[in-house]
Structure formats: C-alpha cells, structure tokens
Amino acid sequence: MKLGIVGLPNVGKSTLFNAITSAKADSANYPFCTIEPNIGVVTVPDERLDFLEKIYDSKKKIPTAIEFFDIAGLVKGASNGEGLGNKFLSHIREVQAVVHVVRCFEDENITHVEGNIDPLRDIEIIDLELILSDLEIMSRRLSKTEKLAKSDKSLLREVTIIKKIVEALESGKPARILEFDEEDTKFVNHLNLLSNKPVLYATNISEEDIINDGDNKYVDFVRQHADNQGAEVITLCGKIESEISELEEEEKKEFLSELGLTESGLDKLIKASYKLLGLISFLTAGPKEVRAWTIKNGIKAPQAAGKIHSDIEKGFIRAEVIHFTELKKCETITRAKEKGLLRLEGKEYIMKDGDVVEFRFNV
Helix, strand or coil: CEEEEECCCCCCHHHHHHHHHCCCCCCCCCCCCCCCCEEEEEECCCHHHHHHHHHHCCCCEECCEEEEEECCCCCCCHHHCHHHHHHHHHHHCCCCEEEEEEECCCCCCCCCCCCCCCHHHHHHHHHHHHHHHHHHHHHHHHHHHHHHHCCCHHHHHHHHHHHHHHHHHHCCCCHHHCCCCHHHHHHHHHCCCHHHCCEEEEEECCHHHHHHCCCCHHHHHHHHHHHHHCCEEEEECHHHHHHHHCCCHHHHHHHHHHHCCCCCHHHHHHHHHHHHHCEEEEEEECCCCEEEEEEECCCEHHHHHHHHCHHHHHCEEEEEEEEHHHHHHHCCHHHHHHCCCCEEECCCCECCCCEEEEEEECC
16 A cells, blocks of 8 residues: 655654654755655554464564655645646655645744645645646546547547546546546546545644644644545644654553553554555464455455465465454464354455455465
C-alpha cells in the first residue's frame, strides 16, 4: 500500500512523516524544504501475529507494511508549475491514496503560507490544483477521443465518460465524487486521475485539544466537508506523535495511557487507510514464519493465494481456514483441530479479515 502525504507548506506533513516512520526528513519553518518525496516503510502493528508466533513457535514474524511518501507542500498555481508544482503532482500519481494533512491548530511561532488558519480554504487550494491538473489532461483526451470516435464508434462510450468527468472538473468538483457502473469504473481508474484518488484528512491539532476531546471547531469544518465527499477524517497531534516515535513499545503504551489516549495517531492512520482502500489482512502460520498479507476486501481464496505466489493460485485445490478469534479461544491449533473448527473452503470462498489459512495446491 502506498500513501502520499500532502498539504500546504508548514501544516505538519514532514513532522508527521518523521514521527510515523521514524525517518528524519527535513522539517523546517519554511516552504519547499522537502523537494524529492521522502519514502518511509511502516510495519502495520498486528497483535494477532504475536499470538500465532507463540503457539506455532515460529522462527520469524513478518507483518504487512505501508509505504508513506512525504510529498513537498503544494501552493496555489501548482498545476501551472508554481512552487515546483508539476513535479509534486507527478509524485501524487504514484500513490494509491492521499493523506491530506490539514492544520487545525493556532501557533503564532509557526507561519502559515496563507497568513491564517482556515482548513477549508487550505483543502480547497489543494483540491483545486489537483482538479486543474486533471482538467488539462482530460480536455486534451476528450478532444482526441472525439475525433477518433468519428471513425470508431466503439469509442463513443469513452467520450461520454470523459465528458462527464470534464464537466465535473470544470465546475470545481473532484472526479472521486462521480458515480459509474462497474465497467466504467475500471476505465476511470485506468485514467489515474489525481482528483479520483481516495482521500484521508489527517487533522493536525494541538496537544491540549487531543488530550481533551480530540476535536475543535476547525476539525468540525473538515468533517462536514469530508462527509460530502465520502472521505475519511482522523485527528492527531504531530507534536505528540514525535514524542511517541522516540519511545520503546511498552513506553509508548504508558505514555498514551498517561495522556488518556487509547491509540496513537499512527494506529488511527493505519485503520482509516485500510477502511478507505477497502483492505483486509489474512494470516499464514507455521514453524518457519507467521505472516500477515494485505488483500482487497471481497477477494476469493485463489486470488488471496496468488498474493503469496502465482503458482499457489494456479494450482489451488482447497484452503484450510480458521478465523483468528476461534483459534485464540482454543489457545492451540491442536485443540482447534480436535474441536473440528478448521474447515476446508473451495474456489468461491470469500476471504475474511483475520482468517488463518493454509492453502492446498498442486503445481
């Protein structure tokens, strides 16, 4: 999974990136301190693996991972190349979803590129640059496709879809709010539009706000906007995340408990990202290793097997499955087998989050 962290300069993007990836990207109080996108890989915490590692006495534990791209701050005119905008926009094309960091805290010591705190204005600036970039590309494509459709009637459907997209973009609406049937959606996804990327708003709030109730008036504005666009919203505090990143695992839990928090911003970010992209994890376990695998929700067993190796998908026979919650209640795999809880599933079985699976195949 690849997520791009975007936002205006000085909203806390690089601070957040450094905290969640324990990387050391430059974070300075001026625009454009990050030119190339910093890339950090974060392992996804999964306590289920700890349990499986113990009962299988596994030699190795391999969690799934997320790649975060820290993309330099966008400004007005980015779609026309302002502030190295074209380069930044091209980096966004490489990710599956956008984590839009929005500043929702006051601090006179940290300048805001627009002069004051207004999260909806900040969101609109970023959205507009993505929309304008898409509009330029789609307008050219529409003109070209319309010409080709005069001699090739099979392209008329594409013309209709592109027109619908262009009309939305011209009215200042992102492509992601449009609805298409399953077949047309495949074509739209193939276009790789910036404004069609799923968006998660990460509202960066003060330490005081996160400890009190995790909300403020600015966050409320962002939530209302997100509800209208089908986007996700999380609240976090970049300062607290920075402090957490310096601690060991047990210390992190104690620190969060002292603040009255049940989870870190990173945990929120990972959960929201999985929900946004429609992802789940299944698990494999044995003496050699226990491992988590990320797949799209709704995938059938053979395609999940293909995540491990294409040969397993090709030669798929059956999947021996037990859900993690059932296995944990039994405490051992032997007891689970004695109770007859392991079941054999065929090619039509739809995978569930937390399935512990052993695939049977014939190469």
